[in-house]
Amino acid sequence: MKTRITELLGCQYPLIQGGMAWVAEHTLAAAVSNAGGIGLIAGGSAPIDYLREQIRLCKEKTDKPFGVNIMLMSPNADDLAQLCIDEKIAVVTTGAGNPGKYIPAWKEAGIKVIPVIPSVALAKRMEKAGADAVVAEGTESGGHIGENTTMCLVPQVVDALEIPVIAAGGIADGRGVAASFMLGAEGVQIGTRFLASEECQIHQTFKDLVVKAKDTDSVVTGRYTGHPCRNIKTKFSKMLANGEKEGTLTPEQFEEVTLGSLRKAVQDGNVEEGSFLCGAIAGMINDIKPCKDIIEEMMSQAEKLMRNA
Numbered sequence: 032m033k034t035r036i037t038e039l040l041g042c043q044y045p046l047i048q049g050g051m052a053w054v055a056e057h058t059l060a061a062a063v064s065n066a067g068g069i070g071l072i073a074g075g076s077a078p079i080d081y082l083r084e085q086i087r088l089c090k091e092k093t094d095k096p097f098g099v100n101i102m103l104m105s106p107n108a109d110d111l112a113q114l115c116i117d118e119k120i121a122v123v124t125t126g127a128g129n130p131g132k133y134i135p136a137w138k139e140a141g142i143k144v145i146p147v148i149p150s151v152a153l154a155k156r157m158e159k160a161g162a163d164a165v166v167a168e169g170t171e172s173g174g175h176i177g178e179n180t181t182m183c184l185v186p187q188v189v190d191a192l193e194i195p196v197i198a199a200g201g202i203a204d205g206r207g208v209a210a211s212f213m214l215g216a217e218g219v220q221i222g223t224r225f226l227a228s229e230e231c232q233i234h235q236t237f238k239d240l241v242v243k244a245k246d247t248d249s250v251v252t253g254r255y256t257g258h259p260c261r262n263i264k265t266k267f268s269k270m271l272a273n274g275e276k277e278g279t280l281t282p283e284q285f286e287e288v289t290l291g292s293l294r295k296a297v298q299d300g301n302v303e304e305g306s307f308l309c310g311a312i313a314g315m316i317n318d319i320k321p322c323k324d325i326i327e328e329m330m331s332q333a334e335k336l337m338r339n340a
Contacts, residue, residue: 032330035195036218039143039163040122041096043067044330046208047145047166047197049222050074050100050124051174051308053297054233057085059322061092062230066323067330068221069122070097076105079114086118096121098143103128116140124166127175129153131160145197147220149177154188154196162194166220169200173223173261173310176200176251182214189215203312205332212337221329223310227319236300238319240265240307246314252306253289256282263307267292 036045046068048060052075060070072085089097099120101111104127112133115123123137126147137144138161146157147166154165167188169181181200189196198211199220211219225231226241240263248264252271262268274280289306296305
């Protein structure tokens with residue numbers, strides 16, 4: 032499984048853990064990196080002192096490369112961009128915006144820059160701006176999503192770029208990894224599968240919802256706010272979806288009622304007020320395992336399938 036991604040990032044497997052807000056902290060990131068992938072700490076809108084602590088705790092748990100995900104719409108994006116330089120982070124992934132203004136300083140500091148993109152047009156802009164690779168993320172993903180599917184998006188991005196492409200969205204086992212490689216990707220980003228890992232620090236209720244989910248148990252809310260998110264179906268997420276569809280919940284009311292809802296899901300397991308962000312692939316996840324077992328099983332299956340192909 033040696034690709035340009037493993038060479039670029041210095042990892043055993045061409046696999047990046049998704050930068051899931053409120054979920055991707057140092058314990059999970061270190062476990063993924065120690066298992067041969069690239070773990071990520073999610074920046075979100077967390078205080079810089081907290082993120083500095085998370086980075087340093089991760090360094091105590093692994094001597095392997097790991098990265099930070101920056102949501103560019105966050106008010107602390109400038110400070111977090113500088114923190115990654117100060118702490119000598121190996122990899123930065125970005126979402127929800129254009130990281131172009133940060134890329135020269137990151138590159139000068141030796142940081143590998145990998146934006147998450149939902150379209151060919153943005154992928155081209157990121158390559159021109161100096162990105163080392165891109166994550167082509169399909170709408171099957173959990174959390175904030177675009178509209179193009181992984182199977183449609185990945186090959187078009189691959190054809191449009193010279194830099195390597197990492198596939199994301201709807202990948203939870205070796206079959207998804209092998210399919211991504213057949214589409215031209217040279218790596219995968221995995222998020223939802225790691226929700227059901229032993230090292231993931233989310234509330235047990237969240238893990239149980241992922242493991243019990245069926246193929247039809249995801250719903251997208253918030254399209255009319257301009258920030259659509261994929262969630263596990265709960266009374267709360269169905270209320271949001273119905274309010275949006277029927278016009279009984281204005282965009283302003285939607286934003287108000289969802290404020291803090293991700294924290295309520297991740298930390299409190301609050302099914303009445305929490306947004307349990309999760310990919311459409313959750314129906315394939317049936318157990319909770321260590322990250323090492325998840326990654327090794329996934330990559331072993333993918334290698335066998337690709338050899339047979």
